[in-house]
Amino acid sequence: MPEKNKPVNTAKEVxxxxxxxxxxxxxxxxxxxxxxxxxxxxVYRFAGDFDTANDLLQEGFIKIFRHINDYRFDGxxxxxxxxxxxxxxxxxxxxxxxxxxxxxxxxxxxxxxxxADTIEKMNCDAIINAITQLPKxxxxxxNLYAIEGFSYAEISDMLEIKEVxxxxxxxxxxxxxxxxxxxxxxxxxxxxxx
Amino acid sequence: xxxxxxxxxxxxxxxxxxxxxxADGWDKIAAGLEPEKKxxxxxxxxxxxxxxxxxxxLLVHFYPSTLNETKISTTSEPSPLSAPRHQNNVTExxxxxxxxxxxxxxDNNLKDNFGQRNKNQNRITIxxxxxxxxxxxxxxNDNPSILEMDEFGNISTEFLLQIMPASIKFEPQFAHTHxxxxxxxxxxxxxxxxxxxxxxxxRFFAGINTAALMNSTLVSIKDxxxxxxxxxxxxxxxxxxxMGKMSGxxxxxxxMANNRHRLSLGLSSFNVAYQIxxxxxxxxxxxxxxxxxxxxxxxxxxxxVAESSSNGGGYVTNSFxxxxxxxxxxxxxxxxxxxxxxxNAGLQYNHMIKNSGLVYRESSGIYVKQNIASENTxxxxxxxxxxxxxxxFNMGKGFEFYVNPSIKRSLKAIExxxxxxxxxxxxxxxxxxxxxxxxx
Numbered sequence: 001m002p003e004k005n006k007p008v009n010t011a012k013e014v015x016x017x018x019x020x021x022x023x024x025x026x027x028x029x030x031x032x033x034x035x036x037x038x039x040x041x042x043v044y045r046f047a048g049d050f051d052t053a054n055d056l057l058q059e060g061f062i063k064i065f066r067h068i069n070d071y072r073f074d075g076x077x078x079x080x081x082x083x084x085x086x087x088x089x090x091x092x093x094x095x096x097x098x099x100x101x102x103x104x105x106x107x108x109x110x111x112x113x114x115x116a117d118t119i120e121k122m123n124c125d126a127i128i129n130a131i132t133q134l135p136k137x138x139x140x141x142x143n144l145y146a147i148e149g150f151s152y153a154e155i156s157d158m159l160e161i162k163e164v165x166x167x168x169x170x171x172x173x174x175x176x177x178x179x180x181x182x183x184x185x186x187x188x189x190x191x192x193x194x
Numbered sequence: 195x196x197x198x199x200x201x202x203x204x205x206x207x208x209x210x211x212x213x214x215x216x217a218d219g220w221d222k223i224a225a226g227l228e229p230e231k232k233x234x235x236x237x238x239x240x241x242x243x244x245x246x247x248x249x250x251x252l253l254v255h256f257y258p259s260t261l262n263e264t265k266i267s268t269t270s271e272p273s274p275l276s277a278p279r280h281q282n283n284v285t286e287x288x289x290x291x292x293x294x295x296x297x298x299x300x301d302n303n304l305k306d307n308f309g310q311r312n313k314n315q316n317r318i319t320i321x322x323x324x325x326x327x328x329x330x331x332x333x334x335n336d337n338p339s340i341l342e343m344d345e346f347g348n349i350s351t352e353f354l355l356q357i358m359p360a361s362i363k364f365e366p367q368f369a370h371t372h373x374x375x376x377x378x379x380x381x382x383x384x385x386x387x388x389x390x391x392x393x394x395x396x397r398f399f400a401g402i403n404t405a406a407l408m409n410s411t412l413v414s415i416k417d418x419x420x421x422x423x424x425x426x427x428x429x430x431x432x433x434x435x436x437m438g439k440m441s442g443x444x445x446x447x448x449x450m451a452n453n454r455h456r457l458s459l460g461l462s463s464f465n466v467a468y469q470i471x472x473x474x475x476x477x478x479x480x481x482x483x484x485x486x487x488x489x490x491x492x493x494x495x496x497x498x499v500a501e502s503s504s505n506g507g508g509y510v511t512n513s514f515x516x517x518x519x520x521x522x523x524x525x526x527x528x529x530x531x532x533x534x535x536x537x538n539a540g541l542q543y544n545h546m547i548k549n550s551g552l553v554y555r556e557s558s559g560i561y562v563k564q565n566i567a568s569e570n571t572x573x574x575x576x577x578x579x580x581x582x583x584x585x586x587f588n589m590g591k592g593f594e595f596y597v598n599p600s601i602k603r604s605l606k607a608i609e610x611x612x613x614x615x616x617x618x619x620x621x622x623x624x625x626x627x628x629x630x631x632x633x634x
Contacts, residue, residue, distance in 0.1 A: 025224060032220050037212035044213060054216040062226040116200040119207060127207050146201040147208055174200060 009077050017077055020068050028065050035078065036061070039085045041128075045143050046089035048132040060088040086148060090140065090158055097136040118178045130180040138173035145170050399458075400448040456524045461517065519543045522580075532588030539581040546574050576606040594627040 009017065019027030036057060043060065044053040064084050071080050119127055131139055140159065144150045145166070152170075156163040198206075415429040449458030522540030529535060582600025589595055 023227075025227075028227070029220055029224075032223060036215045036219060040213050040215050041208075041211040044211075045208070050213065050216075053213075054219060057215060058219055058222045058226065061223045065223075065227055116198065116203055119200065119203050120198075122207065124207050124211050127204065128211050131208075142204075146204045149205075 008075075009073070013077055014073070017068065017071065017073075020065060021071075023065075028061075031064075031081075032061055035081060039082070042082065042085055042143075042148075043089045045128060045131050045147070046086075046093060046140065048136075048139070052092070056089055056092055057085070060085040063088060082148075086144070087158075090144075093136055093140055094159075118181050122181055122184075126181065126184060127177075130177055130184065133180050134173060134176055137169055138176055141166055141169045142173040142177065146174075398448070398450050401446065454526050456522075456526075458520075458522050458524075460520045460522075517545050517547055519545075532590070534584075534586040534588070536584045536586070538583065540579070542578045542580065544576050544578060576604055578604045596625050596627065598625075 016027045016030055020031060039060065040053055040057050043056040044050060047053040047056055060081075064081050067084070071077060122130075131142065134142065141155060144155045144158065145152065150158070152163045152166045155166045159166070415425060419425040419429075447458050447460035449456065449460075451457070520540055520542040522538060524536055524538035526534055526536040580600060580603075582598060584596055584598040586594050586596040
């Protein structure tokens with residue numbers, strides 16, 4: 001799991017969590033203040049626009065606070081919250097976007113280095129912008145695997161598709177991302193890849 | 195140094211992306227965390243509030259005029275009903291065996307004389323005065339209750355406390371309160387009702403019912419009349435023998451009902467009663483302590499209330515007996531958590547079948563006991579109208595708490611040749627019912 005190695009919660013977090021479990025609005029507000037920007041960055045990568053991302057963020061926080069009594073202190077609270085936020089985003093995408101996951105059997109090893117070189121030259125905003133331009137199926141897999149650290153198996157369960165499909169979609173997502181980034185900087189890495 | 199992977203670079207590059215959330219984000223979350231509004235309750239509470247307002251208006255509007263109508267003779271001089279008990283100028287013209295005192299009652303008894311009491315099974319109820327009606331064919335989870343069996347009989351038991359408004363204007367020198375307790379009302383009904391939930395098909399039902407009632411009237415003397423005769427003596431006597439009653443009622447009912455509507459036609463009568471006196475000396479307002487019971491007696495009429503009493507406590511008064519035939523319609527709305535709100539209205543035809551009581555009437559300054567049966571002063575037939583609502587709360591395990599305010603008015607004077615005897619009553623019933631047959 002992505003957050004398995006994260007340190008346990010701080011004493012302040014534990015105090016806030018317990019207050020939230022008593023439905024303390026002040027503590028809930030504090031958690032929102034601490035994590036809303038960070039989580040908005042996550043949902044924006046999935047949603048692709050800020051209006052939807054803000055809605056998903058609010059929906060995610062409501063779920064967090066309503067189900068906070070289910071948190072058993074057996075991992076970091078931030079990781080627990082993030083999973084809810086991501087699950088909320090995926091549920092939205094599955095509901096509002098038709099995701100076509102085609103099985104592709106290709107050798108992508110040649111492209112790996114070029115893709116890494118490409119994103120190395122880009123700044124954060126450019127990469128985020130490129131991710132939002134990806135088809136939703138690509139962006140979803142890319143976000144889950146490359147950025148959030150879920151395994152292919154976990155993504156397979158989350159999206160209810162075959163693991164091999166996740167793998168191939170991820171490879172196509174990387175290629176597509178590189179193409180978009182290249183176009184943004186007028187560098188034709190696409191020709192080299194293909 | 196190993197080269198960073200695509201994933202590591204991507205994660206690193208995007209980790210700092212933290213846009214600013216919308217300004218009203220937290221407000222929306224806080225609003226979303228508030229308990230959900232029970233929108234479906236809106237019409238329920240609206241109707242409940244509207245009914246309270248309507249009934250309250252009717253109570254306020256009609257009650258004072260009723261008092262003035264009923265006992266206009268009490269405003270300028272001592273009425274027969276407030277005559278001193280020690281007066282010896284009472285002449286007995288009737289056949290009663292009592293000899294001395296005139297005592298009092300008040301209009302609280304009207305309801306018991308002309309009301310009818312029908313009670314049926316398992317949360318289908320017509321309560322006191324033919325004015326309170328409730329129907330609840332479903333349990334608190336809106337599931338079909340045991341009532342939705344094909345056919346069955348069931349017994350319910352009810353305890354209720356009924357409070358009548360104080361009739362301060364009734365006798366200018368006295369104040370009255372009229373608490374009463376109806377206890378152990380038992381109904382037995384055989385019903386046919388919809389077999390499946392949601393079926394809006396009327397089925398017929400029929401049943402019998404009976405009830406035991408207790409009533410008391412509490413009297414206090416006003417400050418300005420304290421120490422003045424004859425009021426003080428009258429009050430002293432009342433303290434010794436304030437009035438309470440126990441009675442039994444019976445009747446039957448038939449009709450048809452579905453999950454929300456109920457139309458019933460009944461037949462009810464007033465049975466024998468006996469008096470209970472309430473005594474609480476040296477206090478202006480008497481509490482409802484029941485101290486002794488007297489002999490059996492027919493129920494008495496307010497309009498002709500006068501009772502004779504011997505030292506031994508043998509009360510025989512003006513008594514008459516009516517049979518009422520109520521036609522009632524009720525409509526129920528089911529709320530959440532076992533709350534049911536019911537509106538009801540109806541007419542009742544009343545026919546006097548017996549009139550054997552006596553009254554004390556003022557005649558040339560003295561109070562004369564008269565046999566009103568021979569005078570034929572009472573109307574043999576009259577019609578009364580009633581309306582009210584009830585709120586029932588299913589408490590589970592067969593118990594139901596209810597609140598029933600109601601109002602009732604006769605459409606014709608019950609005393610012939612006068613215009614002052616249209617009676618009117620208001621009641622507020624608060625009670626607890628037990629239905630052994632309810633299943634969860």
